[in-house]
Amino acid sequence: MKASTRNFLLLLILASLWGPSFLFIKVAVREISPIHLATLRIAVAAIAINIFLKISGKPFKKDLKFWRDVTISGVFSLSLPFMLISWGEVYIDSALASILNGLTPLFTIIMANFLISDDKMTRPKLIGTIIGFAGLFVLVSPHLNSEMKASSMGIAAVVLAACSYGVGMVYARLKLKGTPPLHAPASQLLTASIYMIPIALFTDGVPAFADISFNAIGSVLILALFGTALAYIIFFKILEKASASYLSYVTYLIPIYGVILGVAFLNESISTETVIGAGIILTGLMIANKTIKITFKKPSFNSSSSES
Numbered sequence: 001m002k003a004s005t006r007n008f009l010l011l012l013i014l015a016s017l018w019g020p021s022f023l024f025i026k027v028a029v030r031e032i033s034p035i036h037l038a039t040l041r042i043a044v045a046a047i048a049i050n051i052f053l054k055i056s057g058k059p060f061k062k063d064l065k066f067w068r069d070v071t072i073s074g075v076f077s078l079s080l081p082f083m084l085i086s087w088g089e090v091y092i093d094s095a096l097a098s099i100l101n102g103l104t105p106l107f108t109i110i111m112a113n114f115l116i117s118d119d120k121m122t123r124p125k126l127i128g129t130i131i132g133f134a135g136l137f138v139l140v141s142p143h144l145n146s147e148m149k150a151s152s153m154g155i156a157a158v159v160l161a162a163c164s165y166g167v168g169m170v171y172a173r174l175k176l177k178g179t180p181p182l183h184a185p186a187s188q189l190l191t192a193s194i195y196m197i198p199i200a201l202f203t204d205g206v207p208a209f210a211d212i213s214f215n216a217i218g219s220v221l222i223l224a225l226f227g228t229a230l231a232y233i234i235f236f237k238i239l240e241k242a243s244a245s246y247l248s249y250v251t252y253l254i255p256i257y258g259v260i261l262g263v264a265f266l267n268e269s270i271s272t273e274t275v276i277g278a279g280i281i282l283t284g285l286m287i288a289n290k291t292i293k294i295t296f297k298k299p300s301f302n303s304s305s306s307e308s
Contacts, residue, residue, distance in 0.1 A: 010237060013234055014231060014250050015250050015256075017226050017230060017231040019098065020257055022089065022095070022262070023258070023261040023266065024220075025089050025094065026097075027215055027216060027266075028086075028223070029089050029090055034086035035204055038082035038083040039200040040220050041224045042079065042189055042196055043193045043196070045189050045229040046189035046193045049228075052182070056182075067187065070187040073172045074188035076164045076165070077188060079192050080164045084157045084161035087154075089154070091157075092151055092158070094266060095255075095263065097158045099258065099274065099281065100139070100159055102285065105166075105288065106288065107162055108170060109125050128285060130284070132281050132284030134284070135278070135280030135281035136159070136277065139274060139278070142273050185235075185236070189228070252286070
């Protein structure tokens, strides 16, 4: 199998793992608090991926700087966005959450411009980012009234989660570049579990597992094992052979899964603003990643002038 074909298939698998996550979050958060859901997802994924790493015979790094960096990166890449998305989906549909999550690359572009020397803002990135946030405004516009404050708060939470993912990606590129595959995610999940478990117990107590339905428990396991642990493994498999820009294409596919599954299984409705806003955001992402190319021509001036 050609490398390009292999990478494309892995990209589809990755989207198939991440796309349905918003559906399972919506199912689980009906019975499990957002912080418990985020903690269970992280802890179960940490056990799974660290067992996989142990079986592969790859020991952890032991220097303190590495563990400091994975801890900080894990806050922005795992703990904070997982909690924000889970909390946000208490108030908004899973389909809308999946679309808003597509803003992550735009936040990454903005922060990378200020923090990464070889990833500065270009004209296509700037235009794509402006268009993307225009799409966000279209999505949010129906909720900008006093009667829909809860929905607005849910939208804000998921947008902040996308921003947090952007911070985590930039920090990881600055501090964890060159880390052996799987070491960073395994370490991030492990350290996140260590501080998330006591935080969850202190804030929300022990989950009443006896009162939680099979669907909610199943959703947590799917989120942890497939949407987190397995997705991380595939993510780094692609990154070994393809560029980070190629990986960003997965953000085009995730909202498709999110919208279709939300409508099919949760009877969610899709408004006109959602369709238009999603289309505008997608266009902005494609321009920023040069999937759609815009040619800028300098104006030409005729040296001869005409008199009237």
